[in-house]
Amino acid sequence: xxxxxxxxxxxxxxxxxxxxxxxxxxxxxxxxxxxxxxxxxxxxxxxxxxxxxxxxxxxxxxxxxxxxxxxxxxxxxxxxxxxxxxxxxxxxxxxxxxxxxxxxxxxxxxxxxxxxxxxxxxxxxxxxxxxxxxxxxxxxxxxxxxxxxxxxxxxxxxxxxxxxxxxxxxxxxxxxxxxxxxxxxxxxxxxxxxxxxxxxxxxxxxxxxxxxxxxxxxxxxxxxxxxxxxxxxxxxxxxxxxxxxxxxxxxxxxxxxxxxxxxxxxxxxxxxxxxxxxxxxxxxxxxxxxxxxxxxxxxxxxxxxxxxxxxxxxxxxxxxxxxxxxxxxxxxxxxxxxxxxxxxxxxxxxxxxxxxxxxxxxxxxxxxxxxxxxxxxxxxxxxxxxxxxxxxxxxxxxxxxxxxxxxxxxxxxxxxxxxxxxxxxxxxxxxxxxxxxxxxxxxxxxxxxxxxxxxxxxxxxxxxxxxxxxxxxxxxxxxxxxxxxxxxxxxxxxxxxxxxxxxxxxxxxxxxxxxxxxxxxxxxxxxxxxxxxxxxxxxxxxxxxxxxxxxxxxxxxxxxxxxxxxxxxxxxxxxxxxxxxxxxxxxxxxxxxxxxxxxxxxxxxxxxxxxxxxxxxxxxxxxxxxxxxxxxxxxxxxxxxxxxxxxxxxxxxxxxxxxxxxxxxxxxxxxxxxxxxxxxxxxxxxxxxxxxxxxxxxxxxxxxxxxxxxxxxxxxxxxxxxxxxxxxxxxxxxxxxxxxxxxxxxxxxxxxxxxxxxxxxxxxxxxxxxxxxxxxxxxxxxxxxxxxxxxxxxxxxxxxxxxxxxxxxxxxxxxxxxxxxxxxxxxxxxxxxxxxxxxxxxxxxxxxxxxxxxxxxxxxxxxxxxxxxxxxxxxxxxxxxxxxxxxxxxx
Numbered sequence: 001x002x003x004x005x006x007x008x009x010x011x012x013x014x015x016x017x018x019x020x021x022x023x024x025x026x027x028x029x030x031x032x033x034x035x036x037x038x039x040x041x042x043x044x045x046x047x048x049x050x051x052x053x054x055x056x057x058x059x060x061x062x063x064x065x066x067x068x069x070x071x072x073x074x075x076x077x078x079x080x081x082x083x084x085x086x087x088x089x090x091x092x093x094x095x096x097x098x099x100x101x102x103x104x105x106x107x108x109x110x111x112x113x114x115x116x117x118x119x120x121x122x123x124x125x126x127x128x129x130x131x132x133x134x135x136x137x138x139x140x141x142x143x144x145x146x147x148x149x150x151x152x153x154x155x156x157x158x159x160x161x162x163x164x165x166x167x168x169x170x171x172x173x174x175x176x177x178x179x180x181x182x183x184x185x186x187x188x189x190x191x192x193x194x195x196x197x198x199x200x201x202x203x204x205x206x207x208x209x210x211x212x213x214x215x216x217x218x219x220x221x222x223x224x225x226x227x228x229x230x231x232x233x234x235x236x237x238x239x240x241x242x243x244x245x246x247x248x249x250x251x252x253x254x255x256x257x258x259x260x261x262x263x264x265x266x267x268x269x270x271x272x273x274x275x276x277x278x279x280x281x282x283x284x285x286x287x288x289x290x291x292x293x294x295x296x297x298x299x300x301x302x303x304x305x306x307x308x309x310x311x312x313x314x315x316x317x318x319x320x321x322x323x324x325x326x327x328x329x330x331x332x333x334x335x336x337x338x339x340x341x342x343x344x345x346x347x348x349x350x351x352x353x354x355x356x357x358x359x360x361x362x363x364x365x366x367x368x369x370x371x372x373x374x375x376x377x378x379x380x381x382x383x384x385x386x387x388x389x390x391x392x393x394x395x396x397x398x399x400x401x402x403x404x405x406x407x408x409x410x411x412x413x414x415x416x417x418x419x420x421x422x423x424x425x426x427x428x429x430x431x432x433x434x435x436x437x438x439x440x441x442x443x444x445x446x447x448x449x450x451x452x453x454x455x456x457x458x459x460x461x462x463x464x465x466x467x468x469x470x471x472x473x474x475x476x477x478x479x480x481x482x483x484x485x486x487x488x489x490x491x492x493x494x495x496x497x498x499x500x501x502x503x504x505x506x507x508x509x510x511x512x513x514x515x516x517x518x519x520x521x522x523x524x525x526x527x528x529x530x531x532x533x534x535x536x537x538x539x540x541x542x543x544x545x546x547x548x549x550x551x552x553x554x555x556x557x558x559x560x561x562x563x564x565x566x567x568x569x570x571x572x573x574x575x576x577x578x579x580x581x582x583x584x585x586x587x588x589x590x591x592x593x594x595x596x597x598x599x600x601x602x603x604x605x606x607x608x609x610x611x612x613x614x615x616x617x618x619x620x621x622x623x624x625x626x627x628x629x630x631x632x633x634x635x636x637x638x639x640x641x642x643x644x645x646x647x648x649x650x651x652x653x654x655x656x657x658x659x660x661x662x663x664x665x666x667x668x669x670x671x672x673x674x675x676x677x678x679x680x681x682x683x684x685x686x687x688x689x690x691x692x693x694x695x696x697x698x699x700x701x702x703x704x705x706x707x708x709x710x711x712x713x714x715x716x717x718x719x720x721x722x723x724x725x726x727x728x729x730x731x732x733x734x735x736x737x738x739x740x741x742x743x744x745x746x747x748x749x750x751x752x753x754x755x756x757x758x759x760x761x762x763x764x765x766x767x768x769x770x771x772x773x774x775x776x777x778x779x780x781x782x783x784x785x786x787x788x789x790x791x792x793x794x795x796x797x798x799x800x801x802x803x804x805x806x807x808x809x810x811x812x813x814x815x816x817x818x819x820x821x822x823x824x825x826x827x828x829x830x831x832x833x834x835x836x837x838x839x840x841x842x843x844x845x846x847x848x849x850x851x852x853x854x855x856x857x858x859x860x861x862x863x864x865x866x867x868x869x870x871x872x873x874x875x876x877x878x879x880x881x882x883x884x885x886x887x888x889x890x891x
Contacts, residue, residue, distance in 0.1 A: 030175040035064035035080035067111025077172040078109040087384035091159035103176040109142040120166035125159040128360040128392035146192040153365040190353035197349040198252035230283040235314040257344040260336040273323035277351040280310035294345035364410040370433035412436035453484035577649040608659035624729030639693030641726040662717035680820035688853040693725035695846035710771035751785035766840035773835025782813035824859035
C-alpha cells in the first residue's frame with residue numbers, strides 16, 4: 001500500500017542550499033563512444049559539442065564494430081559499438097564518488113553491424129541489479145535508456161547480460177553528476193520515463209542548454225491546449241533542478257481559458273511506481289488586479305494542491321515526495337483555475353520517473369577492490385566470469401569464489417580457489433583485504449618469493465591450500481618455504497592449517513616448517529570437512545549471539561552477574577559512599593527521578609554537582625554504569641555532560657556529573673519547570689549544540705561511539721540554556737575499519753528508536769541520526785512523540801500529515817505565536833524529516849545536520865537583527881489551509 005501525501009513545494013533561495021550548483025562544464029562528464037578506435041581517440045559531436053572518448057579504458061572484454069553506412073544518420077557516437085560474444089556478463093567499471101548521484105544513459109543502435117540482420121535482445125544491469133531489458137524496434141533505430149542512480153560505493157559497474165542466443169552490444173555510455181538534493185526517492189533508483197516541455201516549435205533540448213545533459217522533448221500538444229512563450233529570462237538560479245532557460249521560457253495553457261488543462265502520463269508498466277516533477281513559472285506580465293491561481297488534481301479524485309500561484313518569472317518545482325501508482329500505470333494531471341483567478345492554469349515542464357528497485361546488495365567495497373587488484377596483479381582479465389560484482393547476483397558469482405550472504409550487511413568472500421591459473425610472481429598483499437576469507441587455494445601455479453607474514457593477521461583464514469602441490473620443485477626455484485614467526489605461532493596453536501606440498505619443501509634453519517603431507521585427494525577431503533566445520537561453527541556463534549527477535553530495553557528488573565572486582569580503570573575519579581553522603585548532605589535535595597534511580601543535588605569542592613544513585617532495580621545495570629564511566633573518563637567535549645566522579649562501593653553505585661541548572665529539554669518543552677516558553681532562537685541554539693555533541697561522538701572519538709538513547713530527557717541545559725548531551729550507559733563503540741554496521745541487542749526508548757535498527761539489530765551512527773530527527777520534531781512542534789489521541793499516533797507520521805495541509809503553521813508550536821523565521825522553519829522541518837527517513841542510507845550524517853542547523857541559527861539571528869537582506873530573501877509562506885488532503889487509497 002502506498003500513500004500520496006501531496007506535492008511538496010521546492011522553492012529554493014540562496015539561504016536554502018549548502019552549495020549552489022555552478023554552471024557545469026564537461027570536466028565531470030564521462031562520454032564514451034563504445035568501440036571507438038584507437039583507444040585514445042576523441043572527437044566532438046557537432047550537434048551537442050560533447051567530447052566523446054573511447055571506452056577501451058573502462059572495460060577488458062568485447063569486440064569493436066561499426067554499423068553499416070546506410071544507418072549512419074544519427075549522432076556520431078552511434079556509428080561504432082562494442083559487442084560481447086563471449087561470457088554471460090560483461091561490465092564497464094568506473095571509479096567515481098560514493099554517495100554521489102549520477103544520470104547514466106546507454107544508447108543502442110544495431111545498424112546490422114554483424115551482417116546478420118537480426119536484432120539482439122539482452123539485459124542491462126547496474127551493479128548486481130537488473131536495470132532494464134534492451135529491446136530495439138528496428139535495425140536502424142536507436143534506443144536510449146536512462147537512470148538516475150545514487151552510488152553506495154565509489155565504484156560503479158554497468159553490465160550487459162546475455163539472455164538468449166543473440167549477442168549484447170552497446171553504442172554509447174554516458175555519465176553525468178547531479179546535485180544530491182534532487183530526485184530524492186524513498187528507495188531504489190529512478191528510470192526516466194519522459195521529460196518534456198511545451199515549446200511552440202519542436203526542438204529537442206540537450207547539452208549545453210541543459211548543463212546536466214538531460215534530454216527534454218517537446219510535448220505533443222493536443223487540440224485542448226496551446227503553447228505560450230516569453231523573451232524575458234526566467235530566474236532559474238535558485239532552483240536545485242537547473243531547468244534550462246529554453247524550457248522555463250515556454251508553457252502550456254488551455255486553449256479555452258475557462259477549461260482545465262489536462263496532461264496524460266504513462267509508465268508503460270501497470271505495476272510500477274512513479275515520481276512526478278512539475279516545473280512552473282509565470283511568464284506573462286500580469287496587471288495589478290490580475291493573478292493566476294489553480295488547483296492540481298491527480299487522477300480526477302485526489303487534490304494535490306488546492307491553490308497554487310506560480311511565481312513571476314522564477315522557476316518553482318512541485319514534486320511527489322513519495323512514490324505513487326495507479327491501477328493501469330496511467331496518470332491524469334488536471335490543472336483547474338480557482339474562483340479567485342483571472343488567468344487560466346499553466347505548466348512549463350514535466351518529468352516522470354519509474355522506480356527501479358535494487359534488491360541485490362553489493363559486495364563489500366574493500367573486497368571488490370581487493371579482487372580487482374588480484375585480477376590485475378595476476379593478469380586474470382581473460383577469466384570471462386570475472387565481470388561485475390564478485391558475489392552478486394548468485395547466478396553470476398565469479399568462478400572460484402564462494403561468498404556469505406548476510407541479510408543486512410554487504411556480502412563477503414569466504415573462499416577463493418585459484419588453482420591451476422598460471423599465477424606468477426609473489427603472493428600479493430591484496431589477499432589480506434579479504435577479511436572474511438576462510439579458505440584460500442593457490443595450488444598448481446608458479447608463485448615465487450616468500451610466504452607472507454600477513455597470513456597470520458587474517459583472522460578468518462583457516463586453510464591455505466598449498467602454494468604448490470607437486471612432487472618436485474622444478475620450475476619454482478624462488479619459492480622460499482621459510483615460515484614467518486607470526487605465522488608459525490598460528491600453526492602451532494592449530495588456529496590455521498598450512499599445506500605446502502606433498503613433498504616437503506626446503507626447511508628454514510631457524511624456523512621449522514609445519515606441513516601436511518597427504519595425497520591430493522586427501523587434501524581436498526580435508527578442505528571440505530574443515531570448511532563445513534568452520535561454517536557451521538560460525539553460524540552457531542551468530543545464533544548464540546542474537547537469539548530470538550530484538551527487544552527494546554525498558555524499565556523492568558534485570559538479573560545480571562557482577563564481578564566482585566570492579567573493572568573500571570579510571571581510579572582518580574572514584575569516590576567512596578561516605579563521600580557521596582557528605583556531598584549530598586545525606587541525599588537532602590532531590591533533583592529528579594527516573595528508571596535508573598534518583599538524582600540528588602550535591603556540592604563537591606565548592607562546586608555544584610548532580611549525583612545519580614542507581615537503584616537496585618534499575619534497568620541501567622552495572623554494565624551500563626561501567627560503560628558510562630569509561631566513556632566519560634576519556635571523552636571530553638563542551639556539549640557532552642562532564643563526569644566529575646563515580647562511586648562503586650559495594651551495592652552503592654553513583655555517577656557524579658557537573659550540575660546543569662535548568663534540567664532537561666523535555667521539562668522545558670512540556671512546561672513542567674514553568675517560566676517562559678523557549679524562543680525559536682533558544683530552540684535552534686539548543687538543537688545545534690546537542691547536534692555538535694553527537695557529531696563529536698560519531699567523528700571525534702577514537703573509536704567512534706553511537707549514543708543509542710538520544711532523546712529530549714537526555715539533553716541537559718545549564719544556567720545559560722547551553723545544551724549538553726547526557727546518559728551514555730547504552731553507548732557502544734563503532735568500528736572504523738571499513739565496517740559500517742555492528743550487530744547488537746536492541747536498546748533505546750520507544751518512539752525514538754530507529755525502526756531499521758529495531759528490525760535488523762544492525763546498529764550504525766545513522767540510528768542516532770533517526771533519534772535526533774525525532775528530537776528536532778519535538779523542538780519544532782512541542783508535541784509528544786507518541787500520542788494515541790492524535791489522528792496519527794507517532795510524531796513523524798503526524799508531522800507529514802500536517803505538512804500535506806500546506807501551511808507550516810499547522811506544524812510549529814503555537815506557543816511561539818508565529819515568532820520565528822519561516823525560511824529557517826522550513827529548513828529544519830525538511831532536515832528533521834530527512835533524519836527520520838526509514839532507510840538509514842538516505843539519512844544525513846550528523847556533520848551535515850550540524851551545518852544545516854548552524855544555517856538555521858544564522859537565519860534566526862539575521863531576522864532578529866532586522867536584516868533587510870534577510871527580509872528580501874524570505875521564503876514564501878504556505879497559506880493553503882483550504883487545501884484538501886491528498887492521500888489516495890491503495891493502488
